[in-house]
Amino acid sequence: MNNLLICPDATANFIGLFDLSIAPTLLYYSYIPIAVLSLFFGFFVFSRDVKSLLGRIFLILSFLFSLFLVNEIVQWTAVHANIVYFSWSIAPVFQILIWVLAIYFVSVFVNKRDLSFAEKLTLSIVILPVLLLIPSDLNVQFFDINNCEAVSGYMWNYLYIFETLSILCIIAISLKKYFDRKLDLQIRRQILILTLGMILFLSLFAASNIFGEITKIYEVNLIGPVGMIIFLGLLTFLIVRFKTFNIKLVGSQALVFAIIFLVGSEFFFVTTLVNRILVGVTLLLVCIGGYYLVKSVKNEIKAKESLQIANARLRELDKQKSEFISFATHQLRSPLTAIKGNTSLILEGDLGQISAPLKDVVDTIYTSVKTMINVVEDYLNISRIELGTMKYTLVEMDFKDLLKEVVNEQKPNIDAKGLAYSLSLDESQTYKIKADSDKFKQVIMNTIDNSIKYTKIGSIVFSLNKDLKKNTVQLKISDTGVGIEPGVIPKLFQKFTRAANANEANIHGTGLGLYIAKEIMNAHGGRIWAESAGEGKGSQFYVEIPLAK
Amino acid sequence: VYNVLSLHIMDNKSKELLVFLVVVIICSIAVTFYKTVIAGNFEIRNDIEVRE
Numbered sequence: 001m002n003n004l005l006i007c008p009d010a011t012a013n014f015i016g017l018f019d020l021s022i023a024p025t026l027l028y029y030s031y032i033p034i035a036v037l038s039l040f041f042g043f044f045v046f047s048r049d050v051k052s053l054l055g056r057i058f059l060i061l062s063f064l065f066s067l068f069l070v071n072e073i074v075q076w077t078a079v080h081a082n083i084v085y086f087s088w089s090i091a092p093v094f095q096i097l098i099w100v101l102a103i104y105f106v107s108v109f110v111n112k113r114d115l116s117f118a119e120k121l122t123l124s125i126v127i128l129p130v131l132l133l134i135p136s137d138l139n140v141q142f143f144d145i146n147n148c149e150a151v152s153g154y155m156w157n158y159l160y161i162f163e164t165l166s167i168l169c170i171i172a173i174s175l176k177k178y179f180d181r182k183l184d185l186q187i188r189r190q191i192l193i194l195t196l197g198m199i200l201f202l203s204l205f206a207a208s209n210i211f212g213e214i215t216k217i218y219e220v221n222l223i224g225p226v227g228m229i230i231f232l233g234l235l236t237f238l239i240v241r242f243k244t245f246n247i248k249l250v251g252s253q254a255l256v257f258a259i260i261f262l263v264g265s266e267f268f269f270v271t272t273l274v275n276r277i278l279v280g281v282t283l284l285l286v287c288i289g290g291y292y293l294v295k296s297v298k299n300e301i302k303a304k305e306s307l308q309i310a311n312a313r314l315r316e317l318d319k320q321k322s323e324f325i326s327f328a329t330h331q332l333r334s335p336l337t338a339i340k341g342n343t344s345l346i347l348e349g350d351l352g353q354i355s356a357p358l359k360d361v362v363d364t365i366y367t368s369v370k371t372m373i374n375v376v377e378d379y380l381n382i383s384r385i386e387l388g389t390m391k392y393t394l395v396e397m398d399f400k401d402l403l404k405e406v407v408n409e410q411k412p413n414i415d416a417k418g419l420a421y422s423l424s425l426d427e428s429q430t431y432k433i434k435a436d437s438d439k440f441k442q443v444i445m446n447t448i449d450n451s452i453k454y455t456k457i458g459s460i461v462f463s464l465n466k467d468l469k470k471n472t473v474q475l476k477i478s479d480t481g482v483g484i485e486p487g488v489i490p491k492l493f494q495k496f497t498r499a500a501n502a503n504e505a506n507i508h509g510t511g512l513g514l515y516i517a518k519e520i521m522n523a524h525g526g527r528i529w530a531e532s533a534g535e536g537k538g539s540q541f542y543v544e545i546p547l548a549k
Numbered sequence: 550v551y552n553v554l555s556l557h558i559m560d561n562k563s564k565e566l567l568v569f570l571v572v573v574i575i576c577s578i579a580v581t582f583y584k585t586v587i588a589g590n591f592e593i594r595n596d597i598e599v600r601e
Contacts, residue, residue: 004586004589005589005593081593082585082586082589083585083586085585085591086581086582086585086586089581089585090578090581093574093577093578097574117560117562117563117566120563120566121566124566124569124570127570128573131570131573131574131577132573132577134577134578134580134581135577135580135581135584137592140591141592142591142592142593142594143591143592143593143594144594144595145593145594145595146595147595151594
C-alpha cells in the first residue's frame with residue numbers, strides 16, 4: 001500500500017485513507033441514514049417471515065443498496081487514486097445487481113411465484129457483460145488525478161440502457177397483472193403501490209446517476225438515494241396494511257425512530273447555536289408527535305381487535321340463525337304439505353260433496369296454505385344459499401319449452417287479473433341451455449309472478465332472444481304495471497326489498513323472490529336485472545343465461 | 550447466508566447459476582482490486598502526481 005497515489009488537495013485526516021472534508025455535508029446526512037434505514041428495513045421485513053422469498057430478496061436488495069452507498073462515500077472521501085479507482089470500478093456491480101433484484105422482487109410480488117429458470121438465466125445473461133467487464137477499460141477508461149475522479153467507459157452506456165429497460169420491464173410486469181380482471185381489487189392496489197414505489201426509487205436513482213455522469217456534476221447523485229426512502233415508506237405501508245396489526249405497531253415505531261434518527265443526526269452538521277436550538281426543538285416536536293402517533297396506532301389496534309372479535313361472533317350467530325331457519329322451515333314444510341294435499345282432496349270432491357259455504361272456507365285454507373308453503377320454501381332457499389348448501393344439478397334443456405310451461409302455469413293468474421299477454425319466440429329455433437330445471441324454473445316463475453302481481457291493468461309481453469355474440473339467451477318480460485322508481489332498482493334484488501308502491505298496490509310478498517332469483521342466476525353464470533322508465537310507466541325484467549355448448 | 554439465499558429451496562439448475570454468478574462477481578472484484586489497489590495498473594491523466 002506504500003505506492004498509493006494521493007489526489008492533490010486531499011489530506012488523509014481519517015484513518016489515513018479518507019478526507020472527510022472533501023465531500024459535501026449532505027453526503028453524510030443523506031447517505032448514512034438511508035444506508036442504515038435500508039438495512040434496518042431489510043432485516044425488519046426479513047424477520048417477519050424468514051421463509052418468504054420476497055423477504056429474502058428484499059434483504060439482499062437492501063444490503064446491496066447500503067453497500068452501494070458506502071462505496072459512494074468511499075469514492076467521495078478516499079484520498080488515494082487507487083482506492084477511488086477501485087471504488088469507481090466496482091460501483092456497476094452493485095448497480096446492476098440492485099436493478100436485477102428490483103425486477104425479481106416486483107415479479108415475485110406481482111405473480112406470487114418464483115421466476116422460472118429460463119427467466120433467471122435470461123437476466124443472468126443480460127448482466128454478465130457488466131460483471132465480466134468490471135476490470136476492463138470499458139468500465140473505467142482512466143483516472144483524472146486533478147479532479148480525483150475516474151472517467152467512465154462505454155460499458156456504462158450499456159448499464160444505463162439496461163436500467164431504462166428495467167423500469168419498462170417492471171411497468172410491463174405490473175400492468176399485465178394489474179389489468180387482470182379476475183384479481184381482487186385489494187391485490188391490484190398493492191401491485192399499484194409497490195410498482196409506484198419501485199419506479200420512483202429506480203427512476204430517481206437512475207436519473208441522478210445518468211445526469212451526474214453526463215454533466216459531471218456528481219453532487220446530483222446525492223438526491224438519488226432519497227427515492228429509496230419513498231420506496232421504503234410505501235413498502236412499509238404495504239407490509240403493515242396487509243398483515244397482522246402488531247406489525248403495524250412495529251412499523252409505526254420503526255418510522256418514528258427513523259425520523260428521530262434522521263433529525264438527530266443533523267446535530268453533527270450544524271455549527272451555530274441558533275441552528276442547534278432549531279434542531280433541538282424539531283427533535284422535541286418529532287418525539288412528542290411520534291409518541292402520540294404510536295399511542296394512536298396502539299388504540300387503533302385495540303379497537304380493530306375488538307371489532308374483529310365482535311365480527312367473528314356475529315358471523316357465528318348469523319350461521320346459527322341460518323341453521324335454525326333451515327331446521328324450522330324443514331319442520332314446517334311437512335305438515336303444511338299435508339294440509340295442502342288434504343284440502344285439495346276435499347276441494348276436488350274426492351272425499352264426497354261438501355256444501356258451498358264449507359267449500360269457501362276450505363278454499364281459503366288451501367290458498368293460505370299455498371302462500372305459506374311458498375314463504376317457507378323461500379326461507380329454506382335463503383338458508384341454503386347462506387349456508388352454501390344449495391346444490392345444482394345442471395341438465396341440458398330448451399329455454400323455450402320451459403318458458404311455455406311456466407306461462408301456461410301462470411295463465412290462470414294472468415286471466416284472473418284480466419291482463420293480456422303475448423309470447424314472442426322463434427318456434428323453429430332451439431334455445432339450449434344448461435340449468436338446474438327446478439331452480440331455473442323457480443327464477444322464471446318468480447319473475448313472471450312478480451310482473452303479474454305488480455300489473456293491475458294492461459299486458460305482459462314475454463320475448464325470448466338469442467345473442468350469438470355473447471352466446472346467451474335472454475328472456476325479457478315487459479309489463480304495463482306500477483313501474484319502479486330509479487332509486488329502487490339497485491335495491492330490488494336485495495333481501496327483503498319490495499317496491500315502495502307494493503303496499504299501495506296491495507301486493508303480498510316476502511321480498512325474497514328476486515333475491516333468490518339473483519343468487520340462482522349467479523350460480524348458473526347468468527344474470528337477472530330490471531329496468532323501468534319510472535313509477536307508473538311499467539317495467540322490464542331480463543333473465544340472461546349462457547347457451548349450452 | 551445459506552438461508553437468505555434460499556439455497557435449500559432452490560432447484561439444482563438455479564443453484565448452479567447462482568454459484569456461477571457469485572464466482573464471476575468475486576473473481577471480477579478480486580481482479581479489479583489487484584489491478585487498481587495493489588498493482589496500480591491504470592492510466593492517470595493530467596499528470597499532477599504526488600507519490601507517498
